[in-house]
Amino acid sequence: MNTKNPTVWSGCRPCGGGQKSGLNWVLFLGLSVVLWVLSGGCRTAESLETFDTNQAGWVFRQGQAVWKQDATAPGLVLGFNIATHRDGRTQVQMLKEIILLATVQIGPAHWVLEDPLRRRRTVGAMVNGEVRETPGRARWLQVALGLSDRPVHPPWILERPDAGEVVIRNPETGERIELFFDL
Numbered sequence: 001m002n003t004k005n006p007t008v009w010s011g012c013r014p015c016g017g018g019q020k021s022g023l024n025w026v027l028f029l030g031l032s033v034v035l036w037v038l039s040g041g042c043r044t045a046e047s048l049e050t051f052d053t054n055q056a057g058w059v060f061r062q063g064q065a066v067w068k069q070d071a072t073a074p075g076l077v078l079g080f081n082i083a084t085h086r087d088g089r090t091q092v093q094m095l096k097e098i099i100l101l102a103t104v105q106i107g108p109a110h111w112v113l114e115d116p117l118r119r120r121r122t123v124g125a126m127v128n129g130e131v132r133e134t135p136g137r138a139r140w141l142q143v144a145l146g147l148s149d150r151p152v153h154p155p156w157i158l159e160r161p162d163a164g165e166v167v168i169r170n171p172e173t174g175e176r177i178e179l180f181f182d183l
Contacts, residue, residue, distance in 0.1 A: 051083070051085075051089060051091050051105055051107075053083045053091065057085050057086045057087070058083050058084070058085050059083070059084050059085075059086075060081065060082070060083050061081075061082050061084075061181055061182075062079065062080065062081045062082070062181070062182050063079070063080055063164075063179055063180050063181040063182050064077060064078070064079055064080070064179075064180050064182075065077070065078045065079070065080050065094070065143075065177055065178060065179045065180070066078075066176075066177070066178045067175075067176075067177045068174070068175065068176045068177075069173075069174075069175055070173060070174040070175060071174035071176075072174075076096070078094055078095060078096055078101065079094075079095045079096070079097075080092060080093065080094050080095065080143070080147075080179060081093045081095070082144075082147050082148075084148055087108070088106075088108065088129065088148075089105070089106065089107050089108070090104075090105070090106040090144055090147070090148035091103065091104070091105050091106075092104045092140070092143060092144040092147055092148075094140055094143070099117070100116050101115075101116075101117065101140075102114065102115055102116075102140040103116070104140050104141050104143070104144035106126070106131075106144055106145070106148060106150070107126070108126060108129075109125065109126055110123055110124065110125060110126060111123070111124050111125075111126060111131055111141060111144075113138055113140060113141050122138070129150075130150065130151065131145060131150070131153065133153075134153050139168075139170075139175065139177065142156045142168050142177075143168055143177055143179070145158075146158045146166055146168045146179075147166060147179065152168060155170050155171060155172045156168055156169070156170050157169050157170075157171060164180060164181040164183060165178065165179065165180055165181075166178075166179040166181075167179070
């Protein structure tokens, strides 16, 4: 505050001075918090069960995959692990050497797609044992659906050219994921 002339406020001149700008700042901050809370939507995150693959009833398989983002892209070689339970639960992990790229879990009521590199987690509902809707970027969810003998979502196509081989492709983008099970 200016001590020589008490009628002049110090602070942000464009805002009109210290006290006015302080009030504007509080209103701005309060409004920002309200908008942030409302932008989260009305639905709270549901608690999801974690899969304990140490329980009885799980079958484990692994293999290699070649992922091409489009028809002209070079293939990226990945590893995958799949755990399936006799009750239909499935967990798929996609790896590049020791780096976990994605984990997908499919349960009776929900599916979860986790991308640890981007710190993203997407959750969706299952209806009558099928995925209701999938986000456009959910290529790894399509892989999990295909590996667990569930239908993939258009425009994705599932093919089984040979025993121990699964191909999941998107004809619109040219993206292709070929999976080969270890024998």
